[in-house]
Amino acid sequence: MSGSAIIHAPLLDALLHRTEPIARESLTAAIGLRGMELLQELRRLADAGCVIEEHPQHGLTLLETGLGAWEDYLRWRCPLAAGEQPRRVEVYRTTGSTQDRARALVESLGRAAHGAVIVADEQTAGRGRLGRRWVAPPGKAVTFTMVNIAAPGDGRVSVDHHMFATAVAVARAAEAVTRPSPIDARIKWPNDVMCDGRKLAGILVETFSRSGNNGTPIHAAIIGVGVNVSVEPGDVSDPALRDRLTSLVILGHRVDRLRVLAGCVGHIGAALAASPHAELVAEWKRRCTIPSRRMEWESDGRRIHGHVIDLDPYDGLIVRTDSGATIHLPAATTTVIG
Amino acid sequence: MLDPKTLKELVKLMVANDLTELDLQDPQGERVTLKRNAVHHGQPVMHMVPAPAPVASVPSASAPAASEPAAPAADEGLVAIKSPMVGTFYTAAGPDAKAFVAVGSQVSADTTVCIIEAMKVFNEIKAETAGTIQKILVNNGQAVEFGQPLYLVKPG
Numbered sequence: 001m002s003g004s005a006i007i008h009a010p011l012l013d014a015l016l017h018r019t020e021p022i023a024r025e026s027l028t029a030a031i032g033l034r035g036m037e038l039l040q041e042l043r044r045l046a047d048a049g050c051v052i053e054e055h056p057q058h059g060l061t062l063l064e065t066g067l068g069a070w071e072d073y074l075r076w077r078c079p080l081a082a083g084e085q086p087r088r089v090e091v092y093r094t095t096g097s098t099q100d101r102a103r104a105l106v107e108s109l110g111r112a113a114h115g116a117v118i119v120a121d122e123q124t125a126g127r128g129r130l131g132r133r134w135v136a137p138p139g140k141a142v143t144f145t146m147v148n149i150a151a152p153g154d155g156r157v158s159v160d161h162h163m164f165a166t167a168v169a170v171a172r173a174a175e176a177v178t179r180p181s182p183i184d185a186r187i188k189w190p191n192d193v194m195c196d197g198r199k200l201a202g203i204l205v206e207t208f209s210r211s212g213n214n215g216t217p218i219h220a221a222i223i224g225v226g227v228n229v230s231v232e233p234g235d236v237s238d239p240a241l242r243d244r245l246t247s248l249v250i251l252g253h254r255v256d257r258l259r260v261l262a263g264c265v266g267h268i269g270a271a272l273a274a275s276p277h278a279e280l281v282a283e284w285k286r287r288c289t290i291p292s293r294r295m296e297w298e299s300d301g302r303r304i305h306g307h308v309i310d311l312d313p314y315d316g317l318i319v320r321t322d323s324g325a326t327i328h329l330p331a332a333t334t335t336v337i338g
Numbered sequence: 339m340l341d342p343k344t345l346k347e348l349v350k351l352m353v354a355n356d357l358t359e360l361d362l363q364d365p366q367g368e369r370v371t372l373k374r375n376a377v378h379h380g381q382p383v384m385h386m387v388p389a390p391a392p393v394a395s396v397p398s399a400s401a402p403a404a405s406e407p408a409a410p411a412a413d414e415g416l417v418a419i420k421s422p423m424v425g426t427f428y429t430a431a432g433p434d435a436k437a438f439v440a441v442g443s444q445v446s447a448d449t450t451v452c453i454i455e456a457m458k459v460f461n462e463i464k465a466e467t468a469g470t471i472q473k474i475l476v477n478n479g480q481a482v483e484f485g486q487p488l489y490l491v492k493p494g
Binding site: 047049066067068069072090091092093094095096101104105107108109121142285 | 355430431432433434435450457458459461462
């Protein structure tokens with residue numbers, strides 16, 4: 001739907017990765033834009049909604065990126081592999097669910113929807129796992145969906161694989177954007193990224209297949225991610241929910257949402273392309289917190305009590321039940337009761 | 339029903355006090371909502387909202403007739419869904435995707451009828467009125483202006 005770039009992505013990148021003001025001369029040295037050219041590009045960023053402050057002594061500070069700059073930046077910062085088409089990026093001010101939009105995109109574009117990223121400033125019908133709702137105040141979280149289509153001949157896509165690869169990727173991205181004093185991002189099986197025992201991000205993976213134009217099947221994973229970026233305790237009215245969530249701001253890191261978004265998209269792409277998986281699995285297990293206490297789950301309508309003895313990215317939880325049996329609880333059908 | 343003079347006075351008041359929205363309801367259940375965009379000074383947008391439910395005291399014959407001159411479109415009894423911004427109009431979520439609505443589609447206030455892209459941001463536009471789509475006034479991919487009618491809806 002969109003035409004050519006309206007912003008100068010390297011300029012935005014230079015401003016986005018600065019925590020201190022930068023002088024115009026330093027920007028010129030870094031990206032080659034000078035004088036009127038630089039002024040014009042700064043104006044374009046402002047037109048796209050970016051808030052840039054200039055102090056006569058210190059220089060320029062980017063206070064906030066504008067939604068209008070996100071598409072161009074993301075396409076530039078997170079290109080698809082060589083030989084593939086440019087990444088499709090759609091930024092919505094408000095949409096029902098980015099998952100639904102992504103699915104519609106696969107329906108209409110088929111394989112060309114691979115790598116597409118749908119971002120919403122606000123979601124009115126955001127979904128969580130097992131039909132739960134994802135609620136985030138507008139402007140304070142990054143909510144997006146990324147489409148991953150299996151290469152021809154790769155067979156069906158696995159929810160579990162996408163879930164654990166995405167969880168590792170989001171944890172890596174959260175750490176990367178909080179350097180030089182990175183947060184310690186953990187994974188709570190199966191789909192939450194946690195810090196200090198509270199939820200920082202949630203992941204929802206849906207898969208579906210359809211037949212392509214030439215009759216070959218298209219297997220798509222629709223990966224939904226929500227990261228609490230600048231949510232503060234006062235933004236959440238439900239006290240129970242308030243105690244269970246955290247955000248980068250609560251953790252002491254004020255980071256622009258666009259950086260978090262680009263970080264997640266880049267890391268998810270890399271994690272899904274990683275082979276062999278052994279390293280990814282090892283990192284996932286290292287980040288996963290395995291509770292040692294006795295727990296209760298519901299799986300396929302049954303109540304199960306027992307202890308977790310191990311985790312497997314494909315088989316789910318490996319549990320020793322109270323009756324002494326060892327069973328697997330797959331992520332797709334299991335709810336943690338407590 | 340409001341006469342043009344009173345209406346003018348109200349708009350003046352809104353501008354003078356920098357109000358963007360005014361919602362009035364008289365004891366007979368007649369309701370008038372006035373909206374103006376703060377950025378576009380002097381361009382009040384007016385929506386006539388039908389009385390929410392039949393109220394016993396409303397003279398049924400005269401009320402609809404009185405509201406006719408204020409109807410936003412020439413087509414009698416139809417309500418226009420207008421563009422809230424300057425941008426590019428799209429009828430569907432993607433190039434080959436099914437259109438959100440077609441002539442004859444039933445819509446509720448919450449139905450998404452189209453997308454308007456402004457500065458590389460997609461804005462889903464809701465019908466904001468319940469009824470049946472009677473006419474699509476703009477072509478897919480066309481540039482639209484602030485306040486430009488996009489669809490005509492037969493309320494009901």
